[in-house]
Amino acid sequence: xxxxxxxxxxxxxxxxxxxxxxxxxxxxxxxxxxxxxxxxxxxxxxxxxxxxxxxxxxxxxxxxxxxxxxxxxxxxxxxxxxxxxxxxxxxxxxxxxxxxxxxxxxxxxxxxxxxxxxxxxxxxxxxxxxxxxxxxxxxxxxxxxxxxxxxxxxxxxxxxxxxxxxxxxxxxxxxxxxxxxxxxxxxxxxxxxxxxxxxxxxxxxxxxxxxxxxxxxxxxxxxxxxxxxxxxxxxxxxxxxxxxxxxxxxxxxxxxxxxxxxxxxxxxxxxxxxxxxxxxxxxxxxxxxxxxxxxxxxxxxxxxxxxxxxxxxxxxxxxxxxxxxxxxxxxxxxxxxxxxxxxxxxxxxxxxxxxxxxxxxxxxxxxxxxxxxxxxxxxxxxxxxxxxxxxxxxxxxxxxxxxxxxxxxxxxxxxxxxxxxxxxxxxxxxxxxxxxxxxxxxxxxxxxxxxxxxxxxxxxxxxxxxxxxxxxxxxxxxxxx
Ligand SMILES: C[S@@+](CC[C@H](N)C(=O)[O-])C[C@H]1O[C@@H](n2cnc3c(N)ncnc32)[C@H](O)[C@@H]1O
Numbered sequence: 001x002x003x004x005x006x007x008x009x010x011x012x013x014x015x016x017x018x019x020x021x022x023x024x025x026x027x028x029x030x031x032x033x034x035x036x037x038x039x040x041x042x043x044x045x046x047x048x049x050x051x052x053x054x055x056x057x058x059x060x061x062x063x064x065x066x067x068x069x070x071x072x073x074x075x076x077x078x079x080x081x082x083x084x085x086x087x088x089x090x091x092x093x094x095x096x097x098x099x100x101x102x103x104x105x106x107x108x109x110x111x112x113x114x115x116x117x118x119x120x121x122x123x124x125x126x127x128x129x130x131x132x133x134x135x136x137x138x139x140x141x142x143x144x145x146x147x148x149x150x151x152x153x154x155x156x157x158x159x160x161x162x163x164x165x166x167x168x169x170x171x172x173x174x175x176x177x178x179x180x181x182x183x184x185x186x187x188x189x190x191x192x193x194x195x196x197x198x199x200x201x202x203x204x205x206x207x208x209x210x211x212x213x214x215x216x217x218x219x220x221x222x223x224x225x226x227x228x229x230x231x232x233x234x235x236x237x238x239x240x241x242x243x244x245x246x247x248x249x250x251x252x253x254x255x256x257x258x259x260x261x262x263x264x265x266x267x268x269x270x271x272x273x274x275x276x277x278x279x280x281x282x283x284x285x286x287x288x289x290x291x292x293x294x295x296x297x298x299x300x301x302x303x304x305x306x307x308x309x310x311x312x313x314x315x316x317x318x319x320x321x322x323x324x325x326x327x328x329x330x331x332x333x334x335x336x337x338x339x340x341x342x343x344x345x346x347x348x349x350x351x352x353x354x355x356x357x358x359x360x361x362x363x364x365x366x367x368x369x370x371x372x373x374x375x376x377x378x379x380x381x382x383x384x385x386x387x388x389x390x391x392x393x394x395x396x397x398x399x400x401x402x403x404x405x406x407x408x409x410x411x412x413x414x415x416x417x418x419x420x421x422x423x424x425x426x427x428x429x430x431x432x433x434x435x436x437x438x439x440x441x442x443x444x445x446x447x448x449x450x451x452x453x454x455x456x457x458x459x460x461x462x463x464x465x466x467x468x469x470x471x472x473x474x475x476x477x478x479x480x481x
Contacts, residue, residue: 054258054265055129059122059214061096065300065412069445070102073298073473077408084108087295090402092282092395093337097123099298100275104130105262107269111289113282115335117322118213118313120279125210127275128203129259130266137259140204141252144195145245151191152245155184166190168197173325174318178221178230178238185219188244189319211251213316219244220315228312281335283394292404300412301337301395304388304425308340337395338388345380352386354393356435359428362421363389369419381418392425393432396476400436403478409438411474412445417467426472433476440476 056067078087087108091099094112096119103110104127114120154162160183168190174180181189192212199205217224219242225234232238266272278285302309310317310332317323323332333343344350349367352360363385369378399409413425426442433440447470 054261055101055126056096056098058126058210058255058258059096059119061119061122065098067098067102069412070099070298071106073410074099074102074106074108074296077296077410078106078108080106088293090289090294090297091299092286092297092399093299093301094123094277095119095300097126097277100277101126104273104275105265107271107273109273110275111294112275112277113280113285114277115279115281115332116309116313116317117279118316118320120277121206121213121320122210124277125203125206127277128206129255129262130272132203132207132259134256134259134263136201137204137207137252137256140199140201140208141249141256144208144252145249148188148192148195148245152188152243155187156241160184160187163187163191166194168193171318171321171324173323173328174314176222176230176315178232180220180222180315180319182221182238182240184241185239185244188242189216189219192244192248193319207255208248208252209320211248211255213320215247215251216315216319218242219247222315228315282337283391283398284335286398286402289402291401292407294402295404295407297399297403297407297409297411299410301392303414304338304385304416304418304423305414306341306384308342310336310340337391338384339391341380341384344383344387345375347383349379350383350386350390352393353390354432354435356389356428356431359389359431362423366418366421369421378419385418385423389428389432392429396429396432396436396438399476400433400438400478405478405481407478409474409476411476412471413474414471415467415469417469422467426474429474430476433474438476438478440474442472442474444470444472446471 053067074089078084078089084107089099089103089108089110091097091110091112094100094114097112097114100110100112100123112123114123151163166187170186170190179186189212196205196208196212199208217228219239221231221238222228223231223234223236278288310329314329317329323329333340352363363382366378366385367382371377371379374380396409403409411429413429415422415424415426417423426444430440430442447468
């Protein structure tokens, strides 16, 4: 039995006190997989190991899964050999592209959807890296340093008046408790963004944007502790100044080194596989894909833990110009898998829109809890759970259409506890799959210690029986015709 401990700190950016997130998830333990077919065992899905691996280490994305997990799933269900030719791997909730890069690395065509423009940019820049002319990239990095280092030095010595007036302006719709950047830093940021706007080669510009997006918090007045909080709130001083140009440049140099190494890896492939990545909701975009066009899905939809991807990437979304008002954010919240508790808690009662009496009963039980708490009681959480499983149903129905006969879906999800009631998302998804005519089973891939997942759900308010929180891979197969 393979057992080891994996320690990780999940980066969360929370500026909302409505809930606490999995900011203390650690000490994960891999349980033995109880696979019933195939030989390879799926790895620990924890994202932590991505932090040290070429390309994957560019972005640290909450609840991403490890490159080994995605790679194992591809090797297991689309094994190397003639069957790989023409195979297509899909990740409908692509995040920063872990599955897609592992497909590309193996020479397999891939398709992805991602609703949030920040991880979409990351996945796109990573996938495009396979085609980037690294010498051109290095030249652009050098030009960037040559153009902006003197300006950075002038600001350091003489303040913002010594610098040119930027074309870019501070995103007006973005509000933060303390100024996100101090004046000197802000001026440097705006001038860097001006410079990036003028880069003509789109894939190179994407890499620059990503280098900015992944370093911006480090020179801001905010910090991950591990949630995003103001530096003073975390006992740290405001950053009056910071080496913005140098930080971005250094990140780019590391990215260019990774791209060189990745290009060497890809040289062994007979051809560079194709990818198609869509910015937007999978539910809206899936119709672009033909029936039976996908061999394997490896994905991890948002968990039933109400992790608020949209709010938690606000600085990136505003400063990269992807959104300009909170109204724009609302669109992403509505379209997100499962929406969010904050989005549905005040709605009239939402029920399952498919037939699953046992799950309906659990949701009804949840709805009846803590009525005196109004939207913070069971009714709000019942709406969230129902919305989540309705999206789970829609997703599995679409997956069934897209998979070729004999094709497989590997879906990583976690259980959770809402107001003291445990929802075994993996077991429910297996049941839903079977009701749709898929063959499903689950493999527990990681057990976390008790209480390591979302709270704000009543769990800490009463002493409920201890519930083990775990992640499982739901493995579904479309029967062969
Ligand atoms: C658990 S993360 C996936 C992480 C990914 N496995 C990785 O390694 O980066 C879930 C992702 O689903 C995205 N998402 C949520 N709703 C979506 C939708 N309707 N369509 C496409 N993507 C969606 C979120 O923005 C988030 O990046």
